[in-house]
Amino acid sequence: MLSADFLHLEKDVELVNEHADLFHLDVMDGVFVPNISFGFPIVEAIAKKSTKPLDVHLMIVQPEKYVDRFAKVGADMISFHVNATEDPAAVLAQVRSHGVQAGLVINPDLPVESLFPYLKDCDFVMLMSVFAGFGGQKFIEETYDRVRALKAEIQRQGLNIPIEIDGGVSAANSKALAEAGAEILVAGSAVFKAEDPAAVIQQMKA
Numbered sequence: 001m002l003s004a005d006f007l008h009l010e011k012d013v014e015l016v017n018e019h020a021d022l023f024h025l026d027v028m029d030g031v032f033v034p035n036i037s038f039g040f041p042i043v044e045a046i047a048k049k050s051t052k053p054l055d056v057h058l059m060i061v062q063p064e065k066y067v068d069r070f071a072k073v074g075a076d077m078i079s080f081h082v083n084a085t086e087d088p089a090a091v092l093a094q095v096r097s098h099g100v101q102a103g104l105v106i107n108p109d110l111p112v113e114s115l116f117p118y119l120k121d122c123d124f125v126m127l128m129s130v131f132a133g134f135g136g137q138k139f140i141e142e143t144y145d146r147v148r149a150l151k152a153e154i155q156r157q158g159l160n161i162p163i164e165i166d167g168g169v170s171a172a173n174s175k176a177l178a179e180a181g182a183e184i185l186v187a188g189s190a191v192f193k194a195e196d197p198a199a200v201i202q203q204m205k206a
């Protein structure tokens with residue numbers, strides 16, 4: 001939703017309701033990432049109109065201070081970065097205590113191994129395929145190998161949790177990502193900047 005039209009947010013919410021599977025909301029604090037996006041009022045406003053789950057991606061330091069409030073305003077999934085907190089396992093448990101799905105995220109410069117100790121505590125995991133903080137960046141090609149390595153470890157641990165990909169995802173790479181083992185694809189500008197956003201979503205889902 002970072003690429004949505006904030007002056008006509010309801011129109012873009014309806015587009016997602018009708019054609020996509022979930023709302024991905026990028027919350028940035030200007031500290032963990034060099035950008036500031038939006039917070040509780042926008043998440044709450046979207047929650048009121050959404051008929052699809054709200055996937056709140058926290059790019060903030062100390063997510064433990066805010067997960068309770070994001071759960072309260074309507075998040076169905078909350079993810080945060082593994083290096084944004086002292087005790088990721090505790091924050092994952094905190095998210096789950098609200099009946100919300102908990103996810104861990106890493107930027108492209110952290111090895112996928114940094115997620116391995118926490119996989120058993122996650123409902124999903126997310127790989128950034130650009131550096132967190134801005135929309136409209138170019139997709140990093142090494143992501144495919146990272147998906148395959150992460151998928152192999154998830155299976156080795158006997159788990160069944162989806163891998164989500166965030167950043168530079170479009171109809172041009174969605175098929176290869178799915179083949180590598182990704183199950184949730186986040187697209188922002190590829191959808192909202194398209195002539196026919198619904199068609200792009202359908203193309204990616206196909």
Ligand code: ZN
Nearest residue numbers: 025026057166
């Ligand atoms: Zn995101």
